[in-house]
Amino acid sequence: xxxxxxxxxxxxxxxxxxxxxxxxEFLDSECIYLAETFINVLTSIGGAVxxxxxxxxxETYILEKFKKSDRIVTTIPAIKWMAELIPATSIxxxxxxxxxxxxxxxxxxxxxxxxxxxxEKGIVNxxxxxxxxxxxxxxNARDIVSNMHSAYNLIGTDDYGYGTFISxxxxxxxxxxxxxxxxxxxxxxxxxxxx
Amino acid sequence: MESxxxxxxxxxxxxxxxxxxxxxxxxxxxxxxxxxxDETLWWVRQKRDNAVKKLPEWEELREAGSQIxxxxxxxxxxxxQQFETNAKANxxxxxxxxxxxxxxxxVLDLLLSKGINKIVKSKSMxxxxxxxxxxxxxxxxxxxxxxxxEFIVQLANEHPSHIVLxxxxxxxxxxxxxxxxxxxxxSGNSDPIFLTETARQHxxxxxxARKAALTGVNFAVAETGEFVVCTNxxxxxxxxxxADIHIASMGIEKIIPERKHxxxxxxxxTRSATGQPITTYSSHFKKPRSGASIHIIIVxxxxxxQLGREDFRNSLKCxxxxxxxxxxxxxxxxxxxxxHSAIAGPIGSILAPNLDMEKHADLPFxxxxxxxxxxxxxxxxxxxxxxxxxxxxxVKNGHAPLAKNAALSVMTKILSSPVLYKVAGKLGRLTxxxxxxxxxNRFNPWYKQRELPEVPKNSFGEWYKKNRNHESxxx
Amino acid sequence: MKVGLFVPCYVxxxxxxxxxxxxxxLEKLGVDVxxxxxxxxxxxxMANSGFEHLTNGCNELFIENFSGCDYIVCPSGSCVLxxxxxxxxxxxxxxxxxxxxxxxxxxxxxTDVLKITNLEAKFPYxxxxxxxxxxxxxxxxxxMTELMAPAFSKPxxxxxxxxxxxxxxxxxxxECCGFxxxxxxxxxxxxxxxxxxxxxxxxxxxxxxxTAADLSCLMHMEGIxxxxxxxxxxxxxxxxxxxx
Numbered sequence: 001x002x003x004x005x006x007x008x009x010x011x012x013x014x015x016x017x018x019x020x021x022x023x024x025e026f027l028d029s030e031c032i033y034l035a036e037t038f039i040n041v042l043t044s045i046g047g048a049v050x051x052x053x054x055x056x057x058x059e060t061y062i063l064e065k066f067k068k069s070d071r072i073v074t075t076i077p078a079i080k081w082m083a084e085l086i087p088a089t090s091i092x093x094x095x096x097x098x099x100x101x102x103x104x105x106x107x108x109x110x111x112x113x114x115x116x117x118x119x120e121k122g123i124v125n126x127x128x129x130x131x132x133x134x135x136x137x138x139x140n141a142r143d144i145v146s147n148m149h150s151a152y153n154l155i156g157t158d159d160y161g162y163g164t165f166i167s168x169x170x171x172x173x174x175x176x177x178x179x180x181x182x183x184x185x186x187x188x189x190x191x192x193x194x195x
Numbered sequence: 196m197e198s199x200x201x202x203x204x205x206x207x208x209x210x211x212x213x214x215x216x217x218x219x220x221x222x223x224x225x226x227x228x229x230x231x232x233d234e235t236l237w238w239v240r241q242k243r244d245n246a247v248k249k250l251p252e253w254e255e256l257r258e259a260g261s262q263i264x265x266x267x268x269x270x271x272x273x274x275x276q277q278f279e280t281n282a283k284a285n286x287x288x289x290x291x292x293x294x295x296x297x298x299x300x301x302v303l304d305l306l307l308s309k310g311i312n313k314i315v316k317s318k319s320m321x322x323x324x325x326x327x328x329x330x331x332x333x334x335x336x337x338x339x340x341x342x343x344x345e346f347i348v349q350l351a352n353e354h355p356s357h358i359v360l361x362x363x364x365x366x367x368x369x370x371x372x373x374x375x376x377x378x379x380x381x382s383g384n385s386d387p388i389f390l391t392e393t394a395r396q397h398x399x400x401x402x403x404a405r406k407a408a409l410t411g412v413n414f415a416v417a418e419t420g421e422f423v424v425c426t427n428x429x430x431x432x433x434x435x436x437x438a439d440i441h442i443a444s445m446g447i448e449k450i451i452p453e454r455k456h457x458x459x460x461x462x463x464x465t466r467s468a469t470g471q472p473i474t475t476y477s478s479h480f481k482k483p484r485s486g487a488s489i490h491i492i493i494v495x496x497x498x499x500x501q502l503g504r505e506d507f508r509n510s511l512k513c514x515x516x517x518x519x520x521x522x523x524x525x526x527x528x529x530x531x532x533x534x535h536s537a538i539a540g541p542i543g544s545i546l547a548p549n550l551d552m553e554k555h556a557d558l559p560f561x562x563x564x565x566x567x568x569x570x571x572x573x574x575x576x577x578x579x580x581x582x583x584x585x586x587x588x589x590v591k592n593g594h595a596p597l598a599k600n601a602a603l604s605v606m607t608k609i610l611s612s613p614v615l616y617k618v619a620g621k622l623g624r625l626t627x628x629x630x631x632x633x634x635x636n637r638f639n640p641w642y643k644q645r646e647l648p649e650v651p652k653n654s655f656g657e658w659y660k661k662n663r664n665h666e667s668x669x670x
Numbered sequence: 671m672k673v674g675l676f677v678p679c680y681v682x683x684x685x686x687x688x689x690x691x692x693x694x695x696l697e698k699l700g701v702d703v704x705x706x707x708x709x710x711x712x713x714x715x716m717a718n719s720g721f722e723h724l725t726n727g728c729n730e731l732f733i734e735n736f737s738g739c740d741y742i743v744c745p746s747g748s749c750v751l752x753x754x755x756x757x758x759x760x761x762x763x764x765x766x767x768x769x770x771x772x773x774x775x776x777x778x779x780x781t782d783v784l785k786i787t788n789l790e791a792k793f794p795y796x797x798x799x800x801x802x803x804x805x806x807x808x809x810x811x812x813x814m815t816e817l818m819a820p821a822f823s824k825p826x827x828x829x830x831x832x833x834x835x836x837x838x839x840x841x842x843x844x845e846c847c848g849f850x851x852x853x854x855x856x857x858x859x860x861x862x863x864x865x866x867x868x869x870x871x872x873x874x875x876x877x878x879x880x881t882a883a884d885l886s887c888l889m890h891m892e893g894i895x896x897x898x899x900x901x902x903x904x905x906x907x908x909x910x911x912x913x914x
Contacts (some may be wrong), residue, residue, distance in 0.1 A: 004291035007495050011447065012272040014503030019265035021452060024459060027252060027259065041472060090485055093437050097403055112462075113472035126484055127436035130429045130476075148458040148473075155454070161285075161482035165461075167473050170429040174344035174360065176367045177235055178387040183343060184395060184402070185429025185476070216857045223859040233867070237842070244815065253818040522816065524846045528863045561857060563850025563864075564718065566807035570816035583718065590720030603721045610679065610716075611727025613708040620683045640855040644862040645893030648684040655677050655686035659693075659705050 024149065031146035034111045035195065038144050042114030046181050047168040048190045055079050055138065058103065058192055065134075070100035075124045076138065079103065086124045093127035102132035103192075108154050109139045112147040115167035116191070119160040126162050130170075135186040137166070140194045214557035219529035232364060233527040239360070240521040242470025243571065250462075260463050261575035263456050264512035267448070268502065274417040274450045275493065281420025285482045288490040295325035298494045302327060302409065302442060303334050305490055309440060311336075311407045315398075317424070317431035318342040319411030320358050320515060321444050321494060324537040324550075327409075339401050341430040343394050350377050356531025358538055359468045359517035364530050398430070408434030412445035412491070413514070414460055418453040421481035422491065425464065425474040432478050441489045443480070447498050448511040460514060463573035467516040501549045506584045510545045512574040519568035519578060525561055534558060541568040545581040548589060556594035559585035617656065624650045673703050674739035676732075676773070678746045678885070679711040685885050688906035692745040692776055695912040699784055703743075706735035714752040718851040722756065729759050729766070737765040741783065742773040745908050747805025747884050750775040754809075776908055777811055777883050781824045786831075791913035794834030798877030799825060800868065800891070801844040802884035811883065815844050825883055828911055835910070838875045845871075849890040865894045873902060880904045 001009070031037060039049045050061060059082045062072060073096070074083040083103060086096075096102075108117040116137045120126055129135055145151050155163070170185025181187060213221075223229055247253045267274060279289045292298035298321075306314060312335055316322065328338045328349075340349045344361035348354065350373045355361030362370070371385030380393055410431045415422040422443060424431045435441040451460060457479075465471045483489040502508050520526045520540035531539035536547040536555055544562065547555035559582045568578040589595065609615045626633050628650040635642050653661070673696060677689040696703045712732065713725035732753070736742050744750050753773045759766045780786050805811045812823035829835055848854070848864025855861075869891050872880050880902065882888050888904040895902050 002291070003293045003297060007291050007293055007447070007493070007499065008272055008275060010495065010499035011275065011502060014499050014508075015271050016269050016502075016505070016508060018269040019262065021266045022259050022262040024259050024263075024455070027256065027459070029252070045471065094403060097399075110473075115473055115477075120484070125436075126432070130432045130436065148462050149455070152455045152458045157454075159481075160479070161484065162478070162480055164432070164476055164478040165473060167475050170427065170475055172343045172391060172428050173469070174342075174347065174362055175370055175387040175390055176365075177238070177360075177363075178367070180388050180391040182395065183391060183428035183430070184341065184398060184433050216859075219857060220859040223863055226863070229863060247818055250818075524848070524864050525857070525860055528860050528867075560720075560853070561860075563803065563846050563848060563853050563861075565803035565846035565850075567803075567814070567816055567844075567846070570807065570814055586718070586720035587722050591723065595720055599719065603716055603719055603724065607716055607721070607724040607727060610711040610713070611731060613710055613731070616679070616710040620679075624683060640858040641893070643858055644897060645865075645890070646896040647893065648889050651684065651686050653686060655682045655689040656705075656707060658686055658690060659707070663705070 028149045028153070029146050031111055034144040034146060035141045035193070037111040038109060038114055039193070041112065042168060042191060045114060045168045046171060047114055048188065050190060050192050052192050052194055054194070058082065058136075061192075062101070066101055071098055072101045072103070073099050073128075073132070074103040075122065075128070076103060076105050086128065088124055091125060093125055093131065096125060096128055096131050099128070099132040101134045101136065102128050103136045103138065104129060105138040107143050108151055109144045110148060110151050110165070111144050113167050115165040117151060117155065117163060117165055119158070119163040121160065129164070129166060130185045132186055134188045134190070135166075135169070136190040136192055138192045138194065213535075215529065215533050215535070215561040216557065218533035218535065219561070222530045222533055223528065229528050231366075232530060235363060236521045236527045239469060240518075240571075243467055243518055243521065246466040246470040246472065250466075256459060256463055257573055257575055259459050260573055261512065263451060263459060264574050267450055267452060268508060268511060271447065271450065271502065274452060275447060277417040278415055278420055278450055281418070282491060283420070285420045287420065287483065288488065290490060290492045292492055292494045292496070294496045298325050298444065298492055298496070299327050299330040301492050302444075303331060303336065305440065305442060306336055306407055309407070311440070313337045313405050314407040314409055315401050315405045315434045315438070316340050317408070317410045317426060317434055318345055318361070319409065319444050320538060321411060321446050322409070323355065324496065325494070339398070339405075341398050341401065341434055342426070343391065343428060346394060346398065347373060350374070354532070354537070356539065357517060357520055358515055364532065402433040402437050405434070405437075406439045407442065408438035408440070409442040409444065410435060412443050412449050413464070414451050414457060415445055415449045415491075416454050416457065417450055419481065421454070421479050423457060423477055423479050425461075425477050427475045429476050432476060435480070436484070439487050441480070441483070441487065443489065443491045444494060445491060446494050446496070448513070464514055464516050467518040467571065467573040497550045501546070504549065507545060507549065507581055509576050510542065510581060512576050513542050514574060516573055518571040518573065522567045522571045524565065524567070525563065529561070534561070541578045541582070542576070545578060545585060548585050552589060552592060553594055556589045559589060620654055624654070671702065671740040672738070673701050674736045674742045675703050675705045676709060676712075676736065676742050676744040676749070677705070678744065678749045680889070681745065681885050684889065685906065688745055688885055688908050691906065691908040691912040692743070695908055696743065698912075699786060701784070704739070709735045712749040712752050713756070714749060715851055717752065717756055725756070729757055730761070732757060733759055733762050733765050733769060736769055737762070740772065741779065742769060743776055743779045744773065745776045745883070745906060746886070747775045747802050747809055747811065748886060751804040751808035775805060775809055775811070775883060777805070777824050777828060778809060780828060780911075789828070789831040789911055789913070791832045791911055792834050793832045793910045796836050796838050796876055796878045797829065797910070798838050798840060798872040798875065798880045799829065800847060800880055800882035800887055802882045802887045803846050805883045806844060825907055828907070829881070832910055838872075838877050840871050840875055842871055847887045847890055849886045854890060861890070862894065865890050869895055869900070869902065873900065877902060881907050881910055883907050
């Protein structure tokens with residue numbers, strides 16, 4: 001008997017009676033101040049929020065915060081004139097190791113924890129939101145949902161190859177519980193919020 | 196440049212003949228350090244409290260998590276097969292391991308077959324349980340742990356002492372010294388920002404260079420064949436997205452039925468663990484990226500046996516948040532290493548005896564049964580009840596120390612007989628009163644740091660006889 | 671109603687004052703209290719050490735002593751919790767079940783059965799309330815800080831009826847004292863450290879008397895306080911409520 005069969009047999013022999021799944025729809029909540037909650041939560045955990053009216057304002061931010069020699073990339077075709085557009089064809093992730101600033105977008109943000117949901121399609125290269133030194137995500141306020149249950153309702157049965165919730169910059173508190181931003185992922189995470 | 200300090204074989208083994216009480220006694224020799232350890236973890240418990248207070252539906256969320264996990268245990272055979280079918284359809288390879296040895300062999304085989312002898316790991320308590328690092332090192336494969344806490348304990352050649360905060364037992368000065376010794380940082384520099392930056396630079400090289408990455412699995416979704424890995428640092432993703440082969444090790448109990456259930460568990464997990472509303476990254480791996488491969492190893496290693504134990508199977512609901520450790524007054528004052536097991540604290544004490552009852556017979560007794568752990572468990576495991584029940588099983592299986600057996604037999608005789616009880620009680624009190632040295636000495640563990648109670652003139656029974664005799668109803 | 675007074679073994683031997691106070695308090699409240707004199711122990715020390723299978727003798731003795739009562743009252747949360755969960759008998763399971771349903775710790779008996787609303791008692795001191803774990807988490811004598819649920823406290827409710835008494839807030843209102851049964855000697859180092867931290871909390875917050883519903887906790891903390899030469903005293907809640 002293969003290990004698989006032996007394992008499954010052992011499980012079948014030992015598992016208890018069936019216990020029904022609970023209804024969890026009641027956990028969806030109606031939060032009114034979605035944008036406000038999102039901003040408050042994200043800024044409290046080390047993220048930054050910049051309110052913008054349109055994408056063009058991102059250029060001002062780039063000019064203020066970054067040098068001409070910094071490598072700035074984006075997955076958003078609409079701003080390809082202010083940053084290097086990452087091609088949809090597959091490029092080795094190592095080719096992104098010198099990216100200083102990456103700007104991506106999302107269509108799902110979560111108020112209760114300041115997270116944004118991005119999939120492989122949206123970020124083009126899985127390594128991009130991790131390997132860059134600084135990350136920015138463009139969010140439209142109308143795409144902010146209340147909590148994780150609403151988020152998963154929105155995600156539905158999407159057949160992504162990879163997806164991730166990102167909430168703020170990478171961080172660690174492993175050294176005597178001192179919070180340090182910028183562990184292995186980006187040192188900062190900025191949301192460009194279109195109200 | 197690849198570093199070489201992590202070639203240690205066989206981590207410092209906790210003295211196998213020392214039990215929790217002896218190790219905890221050692222730990223308590225430095226009272227200031229115990230205070231520091233206790234206060235740090237109590238603060239994490241308070242962060243948890245502050246986070247869960249913000250959700251009026253918190254207790255309902257716990258109940259939902261508990262019921263979903265109950266459903267998983269009752270249908271585990273089905274869900275495992277469903278998961279495998281869906282994962283395979285996604286282009287993911289699925290392997291099955293009956294025990295730690297088989298798991299380790301599968302990992303080694305996958306690496307050697309691709310000519311890989313260097314791997315980067317992110318946190319996986321399962322691989323701690325399997326002693327994977329030592330096995331790989333013995334077989335010529337270099338392993339680097341990329342989670343900062345685990346990287347630090349790896350430098351120190353120790354096991355993690357907490358499942359979420361691996362080096363919570365280490366002071367920053369000690370960490371600074373480790374970095375100085377192994378990474379050449381300036382001696383005496385213990386600034387967390389500087390040390391983290393050092394680790395960032397050092398490990399970035401590792402991520403970019405290594406072709407194989409191994410991660411744990413927080414949740415595996417049967418419905419879709421995807422699995423989720425949660426980190427704050429982004430190290431699991433840095434490893435997996437830069438490697439050609441991503442190996443993900445999971446215990447059979449990590450299965451959850453449907454994607455939407457992730458909403459429940461991701462809301463429960465990090466609030467319970469550290470008081471954050473969610474980890475920085477909750478990465479859902481469904482298909483390998485083109486040109487790379489994903490291999491999942493599904494491991495039993497005693498879990499199906501635990502599943503068959505009616506009183507203890509609920510321990511398999513655990514989502515590895517560590518909240519029980521943070522709230523446990525004993526854990527906070529004895530440290531994770533006192534539990535001589537991959538997983539320490541209350542949950543460790545109900546999982547470990549299943550793996551090796553003799554070796555871990557002391558763990559269920561390392562508790563006052565206060566019950567705080569059960570209240571913080573996000574999936575409502577009846578931890579303190581299981582600790583009590585394990586005590587009965589352990590004694591019945593003959594693992595109680597002989598002296599204890601003898602003492603309790605005597606106690607039983609005395610307490611089962613009204614006459615013997617009164618006599619023993621009187622004798623005891625007289626001895627304490629007139630010959631206190633018999634009990635007030637260094638052989639009496641009570642007396643080491645506490646006074647014994649004062650001896651009253653009469654027991655209540657004697658008082659009652661004298662003062663209420665006309666009302667007593669002797670049978 | 672006929673109430674059987676169950677006095678824990680160590681209270682009987684070392685703290686008879688608390689048992690006397692319990693008896694007197696109940697009598698003041700008009701209760702007919704009997705004390706079955708052949709009682710010994712609830713069996714908890716054996717059971718918690720893994721020797722539940724040796725408690726049959728204690729169980730039968732308990733049933734013999736108390737099955738004729740309408741209620742059984744005991745000034746100890748941990749003993750009552752043990753009886754409630756673990757009193758069984760091969761010969762007399764019906765009687766055992768009966769006892770499990772009518773055994774009460776003193777505080778909950780006063781609030782839930784007698785439903786008292788006032789007390790003639792005076793205790794003009796600063797008091798720290800220690801929430802003994804088995805009473806609190808096991809018998810739900812008060813809400814636990816881990817749970818997101820409405821706050822309540824039965825001991826506090828009673829202590830508020832005592833004139834002059836001031837309850838002092840603590841840093842950690844419901845952390846375990848470290849007694850834990852045989853744990854207190856088997857894991858001496860941790861047990862004492864937990865006890866020291868508990869009393870330090872009370873000392874820091876200006877407490878003059880530590881009270882609790884369980885004398886095991888108080889015995890442990892008192893042992894530490896006396897070794898430290900501290901003026902802080904312990905007193906069982908029955909003695910406060912009885913007006914001494």
